[in-house]
Amino acid sequence: MLSLSQLSHCYRHQNQESMQLSFDLSVAQGDILAVIGPSGAGKSTLLAMIAGFLKPDSGELRINGEVIDRQNPAERPLSILFQDHNLFPHLSVFDNIALGIHPGLRLSTADQAQVKDAAARVGIAHYLDRLPEQLSGGQKQRVAVARSLVRHRPLLLLDEPFSALDPALRQEMLDLIASLAKEAGITVLMITHSPDDALKIADHCAFVEQGEIRVCGPTQQVLGEPEDERLRKYLGR
Numbered sequence: 589m590l591s592l593s594q595l596s597h598c599y600r601h602q603n604q605e606s607m608q609l610s611f612d613l614s615v616a617q618g619d620i621l622a623v624i625g626p627s628g629a630g631k632s633t634l635l636a637m638i639a640g641f642l643k644p645d646s647g648e649l650r651i652n653g654e655v656i657d658r659q660n661p662a663e664r665p666l667s668i669l670f671q672d673h674n675l676f677p678h679l680s681v682f683d684n685i686a687l688g689i690h691p692g693l694r695l696s697t698a699d700q701a702q703v704k705d706a707a708a709r710v711g712i713a714h715y716l717d718r719l720p721e722q723l724s725g726g727q728k729q730r731v732a733v734a735r736s737l738v739r740h741r742p743l744l745l746l747d748e749p750f751s752a753l754d755p756a757l758r759q760e761m762l763d764l765i766a767s768l769a770k771e772a773g774i775t776v777l778m779i780t781h782s783p784d785d786a787l788k789i790a791d792h793c794a795f796v797e798q799g800e801i802r803v804c805g806p807t808q809q810v811l812g813e814p815e816d817e818r819l820r821k822y823l824g825r
C-alpha cells in the first residue's frame with residue numbers, strides 16, 4: 589500500500605507568487621487510482637515526489653509500510669511508465685525489456701525466459717529482435733509496459749502514458765494495464781486527463797487542484813455527481 593502524509597514541496601518563482609503543494613493520500617495494495625485535475629494543478633509534481641525525482645520539503649512517504657523518503661529513484665519499490673516510452677533506440681526490443689531486470693544486461697537463463705514471457709503477455713513476442721524505430725507507437729508502449737512488468741515492483745506510476753494514442757489503442761492499453769495490475773496485485777497510480785479513462789479502469793479517483801487533493805473516493809462516486817464546486821467546473825458540469 590502507498591501512503592503519503594503531508595508530502596510537500598514549494599516551487600519558488602522569481603518576481604512571482606510561489607506555489608505550495610501538499611498531498612495526503614492512501615492507496616490500498618492492488619488498487620488502481622486515477623489522478624485527475626487541471627493543467628498546472630500539481631499532478632506531475634505528486635508523481636515526481638513519489639518516484640524520488642523531486643525531494644519533498646517535508647512529509648512522509650511509505651510503500652508497504654516502509655518509509656522510502658531517503659531512497660534513490662532506482663531503489664524505490666516502483667516502476668514508471670512515461671508517455672515517450674523511454675526506449676533506447678540502439679537496443680533491440682529484447683534488450684529494452686531486459687533493462688528492467690539488469691541495467692548491464694547480464695541475464696541468467698531464467699531472466700531471459702522472463703523477458704520472453706513478459707513480451708508474450710503484452711503481445712510483442714514476435715518483435716524481440718526489432719529496434720524501437722521499427723515499431724508503431726502502440727508497440728513501443730507495450731515494450732515499456734513489458735519492461736515495467738519484469739521489474740516486479742509493487743507500485744506502477746503512469747503520467748498520461750496513453751494520451752498520444754488513438755482511442756482504440758488507448759482502450760487496449762488501459763485494459764492491458766488493468767488486467768496486468770489485477771493479475772500481479774500491483775498498485776497503480778495513473779495520471780490522466782480523461783475522466784473516461786478513470787471510469788474504465790480506476791477503483792478510486794483523486795481530484796488534484798492547486799497543489800492538493802481536494803476530492804478522493806470511489807471513481808463512480810467522485811465523477812458521478814460531484815459536490816465539489818471546482819471538480820464540477822473541471823468536469824464541465
Ligand code: ADP
Binds near residue numbers: 600607629632633
Ligand atoms: P500538472 O502535472 O498537474 O499539470 P505540475 O505538477 O507539472 O502540474 O505543476 C504544478 C505547478 O508547479 C505549476 O504551476 C507549474 O508551473 C509549477 N512547476 C512545475 N514544475 C516546476 C519547476 N520545475 N519549477 C518551478 N515550478 C514548477
Ligand code: MG
Binds near residue numbers: 631
Ligand atoms: Mg503533468
